[in-house]
Amino acid sequence: MSQIPVELVKILIALVAVAAFVGLNGLVLVYLERKVAGHIQRRPGPFEVGPHGLLQPLADAVKLIGKQLFTPKNADGFLFWLAPILSFMPVLLLFLPLPFGPKLTGMNLNLGLLLILAFSGLNVLATCLAGWGSNNKYGILGAARAVSQSVAYEIPLLLSVLAIAFQTGSLNLSEVVAGQGSWPWQWNFMVQPLAFIIFFVSALGETNRAPFDLAEAESELTAGFHTEYSGMGFGMFFLAEYANMIVVCSVAVALFLGGWNGPFFDGAWWFLAKVYVLLLVMIWLRWTFPRVRFDQLLNLNWKWLMPLALLNLLITAFVTKLS
Amino acid sequence: MTAIKKIWDNVSGLWSLVVGLKITGKAFMDKQVTLHYPRETVSDSQLEGFRGPLELVGKPKVPASPKCIACMMCVSACPSGCISITKAKAPKPTEAELQAMKEAEERGEKVVKPKAPKEPTKFMYDFSLCSLCGSCVENCAVGAIRFSDNVYFASTDRNAFKMDLLYRLEVKGQRQEQAKAESAPQEPEKSTKEG
Amino acid sequence: MNAFPEGDFYTHHFEKGARENTMILNMGPQHPSTHGVLRVILELDGEYIVRAEPVLGYLHRMHEKMAEVKSWVQFMPNMGRVDYLHPLAWNHAWVGAVEKLAEIEVPERAEYIRVITSELNRISSHLLWWGAYLLDLGAFTPIMYAFDDRERILDLMQKPTGSRLTYSSFRIGGVMNDLDDGFLKDCAELVPYLRSRLPMYKDLVTENVILRKRIEDVGHMDKDMCMRYGATGPLIRGAGVKHDTRIIEPYSVYDKFDWEVPVYKEADAMARYMVRMDEIEQSLRIVEQAVAMIPDGDFMIKKRPKPAWKAPAGEAYFASESARGKVGIHIVSDGSKTPYRVKLRAPGFSNLNVFAECSKGTMLADAVAILGSLDMVIPEIDR
Numbered sequence: 001m002s003q004i005p006v007e008l009v010k011i012l013i014a015l016v017a018v019a020a021f022v023g024l025n026g027l028v029l030v031y032l033e034r035k036v037a038g039h040i041q042r043r044p045g046p047f048e049v050g051p052h053g054l055l056q057p058l059a060d061a062v063k064l065i066g067k068q069l070f071t072p073k074n075a076d077g078f079l080f081w082l083a084p085i086l087s088f089m090p091v092l093l094l095f096l097p098l099p100f101g102p103k104l105t106g107m108n109l110n111l112g113l114l115l116i117l118a119f120s121g122l123n124v125l126a127t128c129l130a131g132w133g134s135n136n137k138y139g140i141l142g143a144a145r146a147v148s149q150s151v152a153y154e155i156p157l158l159l160s161v162l163a164i165a166f167q168t169g170s171l172n173l174s175e176v177v178a179g180q181g182s183w184p185w186q187w188n189f190m191v192q193p194l195a196f197i198i199f200f201v202s203a204l205g206e207t208n209r210a211p212f213d214l215a216e217a218e219s220e221l222t223a224g225f226h227t228e229y230s231g232m233g234f235g236m237f238f239l240a241e242y243a244n245m246i247v248v249c250s251v252a253v254a255l256f257l258g259g260w261n262g263p264f265f266d267g268a269w270w271f272l273a274k275v276y277v278l279l280l281v282m283i284w285l286r287w288t289f290p291r292v293r294f295d296q297l298l299n300l301n302w303k304w305l306m307p308l309a310l311l312n313l314l315i316t317a318f319v320t321k322l323s
Numbered sequence: 324m325t326a327i328k329k330i331w332d333n334v335s336g337l338w339s340l341v342v343g344l345k346i347t348g349k350a351f352m353d354k355q356v357t358l359h360y361p362r363e364t365v366s367d368s369q370l371e372g373f374r375g376p377l378e379l380v381g382k383p384k385v386p387a388s389p390k391c392i393a394c395m396m397c398v399s400a401c402p403s404g405c406i407s408i409t410k411a412k413a414p415k416p417t418e419a420e421l422q423a424m425k426e427a428e429e430r431g432e433k434v435v436k437p438k439a440p441k442e443p444t445k446f447m448y449d450f451s452l453c454s455l456c457g458s459c460v461e462n463c464a465v466g467a468i469r470f471s472d473n474v475y476f477a478s479t480d481r482n483a484f485k486m487d488l489l490y491r492l493e494v495k496g497q498r499q500e501q502a503k504a505e506s507a508p509q510e511p512e513k514s515t516k517e518g
Numbered sequence: 519m520n521a522f523p524e525g526d527f528y529t530h531h532f533e534k535g536a537r538e539n540t541m542i543l544n545m546g547p548q549h550p551s552t553h554g555v556l557r558v559i560l561e562l563d564g565e566y567i568v569r570a571e572p573v574l575g576y577l578h579r580m581h582e583k584m585a586e587v588k589s590w591v592q593f594m595p596n597m598g599r600v601d602y603l604h605p606l607a608w609n610h611a612w613v614g615a616v617e618k619l620a621e622i623e624v625p626e627r628a629e630y631i632r633v634i635t636s637e638l639n640r641i642s643s644h645l646l647w648w649g650a651y652l653l654d655l656g657a658f659t660p661i662m663y664a665f666d667d668r669e670r671i672l673d674l675m676q677k678p679t680g681s682r683l684t685y686s687s688f689r690i691g692g693v694m695n696d697l698d699d700g701f702l703k704d705c706a707e708l709v710p711y712l713r714s715r716l717p718m719y720k721d722l723v724t725e726n727v728i729l730r731k732r733i734e735d736v737g738h739m740d741k742d743m744c745m746r747y748g749a750t751g752p753l754i755r756g757a758g759v760k761h762d763t764r765i766i767e768p769y770s771v772y773d774k775f776d777w778e779v780p781v782y783k784e785a786d787a788m789a790r791y792m793v794r795m796d797e798i799e800q801s802l803r804i805v806e807q808a809v810a811m812i813p814d815g816d817f818m819i820k821k822r823p824k825p826a827w828k829a830p831a832g833e834a835y836f837a838s839e840s841a842r843g844k845v846g847i848h849i850v851s852d853g854s855k856t857p858y859r860v861k862l863r864a865p866g867f868s869n870l871n872v873f874a875e876c877s878k879g880t881m882l883a884d885a886v887a888i889l890g891s892l893d894m895v896i897p898e899i900d901r
């Protein structure tokens with residue numbers, strides 16, 4: 001027994017911290033989503049459990065945990081239960097390279113961006129398995145939608161990220177953030193507004209958020225890929241969805257909105273504040289728009305986002321080369 | 324040309340999304356329109372015309388006894404058969420009275436047999452069947468039934484909806500008497516207002 | 519081999535015609551967008567619909583048979599429950615048919631009251647449809663705004679009719695309650711308020727590019743198809759035919775008001791949507807005029823029919839226009855206390871039948887959009 005590698009301990013601590021962070025933020029986000037939805041619809045939202053319904057998400061979580069885990073007849077039990085775990089586990093990894101503050105990074109990786117993009121792809125697999133394993137026709141339809149949607153939207157997402165990578169010459173998120181100043185006009189989205197918009201729209205598509213929530217379109221597919229899940233099976237998907245939202249918003253903040261840089265006091269609070277602003281916008285969008293149709297979703301992607309992202313990338317490359 | 328128009332259509336469509344966001348954003352800031360039920364309740368003016376379960380109307384002088392004359396009109400009018408009324412029977416004459424009657428008959432006098440009083444002894448109403456159509460109220464010649472304004476009537480027990488209206492009237496009448504005795508002239512009892 | 523054969527009679531029957539490599543999907547009877555208990559069997563090729571077949575009867579309550587055991591007056595509450603969203607049109611058809619049979623002259627004030635309440639009811643029905651349709655299309659907020667406005671109408675309607683949903687306030691020979699001045703005043707105030715809300719609806723939803731893309735050019739039902747299936751109401755008006763029972767077979771006092779029948783030519787879901795939105799405006803116009811013009815007088819004939827009232831022997835047919843189309847009631851009487859036979863023509867039933875033909879070759883999401891644009895009320899379809 002020689003020495004315990006310091007790096008490993010660090011990662012473990014970071015993972016635990018991330019798990020706690022995800023759990024806490026999940027609760028906050030659930031509450032926020034329901035409150036915002038309520039106020040948009042001119043009603044109070046959750047109100048009864050705790051002051052202003054603050055404890056409602058906790059009560060929901062307890063309810064979900066307490067429910068029976070039910071495996072439908074003829075379902076593939078192994079795949080069926082692998083899926084929620086698979087959807088949630090990689091999410092924890094995604095948080096590691098995120099630069100929350102100047103010193104506050106789980107793992108300062110040179111290829112942090114790549115890690116995030118690579119592991120976020122696993123989510124599709126989980127959705128696919130969930131739909132397939134549950135032996136439900138709606139589930140299969142939902143899974144098929146989710147796969148083609150995620151595969152399609154990954155491309156413009158990548159392209160817009162690449163534009164930033166070209167510009168800053170780094171895939172290390174901390175470096176990208178450090179390269180931006182503290183005032184809004186020094187942030188990347190001033191230079192790359194198109195990339196930012198493309199990134200945000202694709203992120204909506206990637207995370208299955210309305211108006212692109214086709215994989216679980218409830219008026220068409222009842223609940224899509226998680227139709228058959230009960231209790232924590234559903235809870236895991238739910239948590240993973242929110243965690244994914246936080247990840248994409250964090251990446252957007254790090255890449256485009258200056259990360260932890262901000263006027264007067266740099267630090268993690270700026271990062272969190274910006275992430276939450278983006279999350280609020282996501283929620284706002286969800287409660288305003290109707291859902292798009294499946295072919296329109298793909299059309300939007302292939303006919304608009306892709307060419308625009310490509311164009312943007314070309315121009316960026318050109319300009320970077322010149323300067 | 325059409326291609327340009329198409330592209331323009333799509334771009335101008337984006338503006339409509341912003342407009343939508345503006346509207347929901349404004350609604351977010353606006354006042355809420357719902358009531359927090361247990362803490363707030365709807366105002367009385369919103370209950371105007373509301374139909375709760377039926378209730379009997381008491382006699383103006385004796386609020387605990389019903390106006391009803393047991394004519395059975397409401398029973399036959401009701402499409403759902405929710406009302407069942409038992410008429411009061413003629414009081415049974417005692418032995419002595421019977422004897423007296425017999426004697427009177429033998430004497431050839433005209434006997435006045437005691438008549439059944441015109442009132443129900445039982446007025447059962449099944450709210451779970453009632454369609455609140457109002458036929459009974461409209462067809463009651465003396466205005467002896469009306470809809471209550473009992474909005475918050477709920478139960479998990481099926482039998483709670485089978486109501487003995489006579490009993491309810493009695494309880495209500497007593498309560499009114501009490502209230503009157505306690506706070507005589509201060510405020511008029513709300514539930515006595517005509518439905 | 520499966521020990522429990524899957525599916526029931528309908529699926530077995532439907533499966534026979536299936537092509538290879540397709541999937542049979544039962545949409546409903548419990549499905550968020552079939553609004554109650556409609557069941558549609560779909561044959562899907564990927565996301566595309568090869569065939570569709572609606573299966574009815576999950577909410578059959580034998581209203582027609584019920585009519586044969588209830589007296590003429592007692593059948594009234596049933597009419598409030600056939601179509602719970604626009605019951606007053608059914609009320610109107612029933613009292614109209616009975617009055618025609620018994621040759622009862624209804625006081626003019628009663629007719630005005632009928633028109634005012636029925637048109638308010640039509641607006642509330644359209645508002646609910648609007649919200650529910652947007653819910654089908656995945657927008658969650660509009661239904662709440664619609665309910666806000668609908669609630670105001672219901673608050674108002676509750677005063678003279680005594681209910682908020684299943685109205686049965688018309689009576690043979692008049693209406694149940696008179697409208698008091700307070701109601702007329704509130705009503706006159708409500709109309710401009712509702713009108714001021716319409717631009718918001720338009721901005722939030724009608725103009726929204728996502729919605730337009732979702733329902734434009736979706737679900738073509740041309741004039742010919744509508745006529746073949748007997749589709750009425752917004753369906754046929756969306757197909758460019760100016761067919762409205764209030765105009766074609768004028769009843770009540772509708773001919774006294776200045777209003778238009780909205781007609782759109784496109785015959786798609788958007789056209790039907792626009793017809794309904796315009797109808798809200800037109801109904802507001804009618805209400806406004808009726809409130810201003812309402813004459814004094816009785817609201818009920820002098821000799822109101824008693825529960826045991828007997829209608830003369832004979833036959834009568836009366837049609838009215840509900841929010842969903844033409845409501846027709848045909849009654850046959852043998853002169854006894856109860857009707858001999860009653861036939862209820864529900865517009866939703868004919869309208870739904872268009873769906874099977876119309877949804878062929880569309881995507882699943884389109885099918886939901888088409889189904890929603892029919893504005894179905896399942897209790898009415900099954901009766």
Ligand code: SF4
Nearest residue numbers: 401453454456457459
């Ligand atoms: S309201 Fe109608 S259903 Fe109810 S008891 Fe009276 S007549 Fe019967």
Ligand code: SF4
Nearest residue numbers: 391392394395397463
């Ligand atoms: S309530 Fe009215 S209609 Fe019914 S029995 Fe009594 S008096 Fe007759």
